[in-house]
Amino acid sequence: MALLVLGLLIWVGAHIFKRVAPEQRAAMGDTGKLIVTVALVISIGLMIWGYRGAAFxxxxxxxxxxxxxxxxxxxxxxxxxxxxxxxxxxxxxxxxxxxxxxxxxxxxxxxxxxxxxxxxxxxxxxxxxxxxxxxxxxxxxxxxxxxxxxxxxxxxxxxxxxxxxxxxxxxxxxxxxxxxxx
Incomplete structure (x- = not known):
């Protein structure tokens, strides 16, 4: 369950970062896009892994x-x-x-x-x-x-x-x- 929650938190954070800190996100340029993309891929993996492994x-x-x-x-x-x-x-x-x-x-x-x-x-x-x-x-x-x-x-x-x-x-x-x- 912890992996599922961690995946959700990373997903939300990666998406909302652009909205709540647009100047900081823009200053990161293409590197920032790559970091967000990697974070989203990791978050999806954690959500899937956490969901599939969670106790019913x-x-x-x-x-x-x-x-x-x-x-x-x-x-x-x-x-x-x-x-x-x-x-x-x-x-x-x-x-x-x-x-x-x-x-x-x-x-x-x-x-x-x-x-x-x-x-x-x-x-x-x-x-x-x-x-x-x-x-x-x-x-x-x-x-x-x-x-x-x-x-x-x-x-x-x-x-x-x-x-x-x-x-x-x-x-x-x-x-x-x-x-x-x-």
Whole structure:
């Protein structure tokens, strides 16, 4: 559990460092980018290692129908995440699509996982995403909304979302976590 918490703390620190100390971060130049990247990779490794190695401590039992809600929310999360890269009509509909996606992803996983390690991991990342949006919005209150592009790019986003969902479901199955009710 300690590795999981350490990974979360490094993740939050590496992301928020740029926001709370922008001058110091800018002064570090490319070296700073490398340090943050290495810290994020280490944090992901620690979160995975800590989560997989954590003892199962039961907190609550999610009802079985939550799996359906989780899967629907995961499709939405992937779609919203993709909105950050789309050049279609949906571009600019949401200010923080990646962070909103993390929030949806975290809530979806909290709905189907009732153990302490899951609550720490997904709840911690949910709290980070909320905090990050607040910090960004305070630092940059004005948002210049990008102009929408072509609708056919949104169709591509739907296709990429569906393919991504299948790949992620396959990875979960490969790891021994069957993501569909049976």
């Amino acid at each position: 401590i039961h907190v609550w039992s999610p009802p079985s129908f939550m799996v359906h809600i989780n899967n629907l929310l995961m499709l939405v999360a992937l779609f919203v995440f993709g909105m950050s890269a789309t050049t279609g009509r949906l571009r600019g509909k949401m200010r923080h699509p990646q962070l909103v996606s993390v929030k949806i992803w975290a809530v979806a996983h909290l709905l189907v996982n009732g153990d302490l390690a899951s609550i720490i991991l997904f709840g911690g990342l949910l709290a980070w995403a909320v905090l990050e949006v607040i910090i960004i919005n305070r630092a940059e209150p004005v948002w210049n909304r990008p102009q929408p592009g072509e609708a056919k790019k949104d169709v591509l986003l739907v296709v990429i979302t569906l393919v991504s969902f299948v790949v992620i479901a396959a990875i979960h199955a490969w790891l021994g976590v069957w993501p569909f009710p049976g």
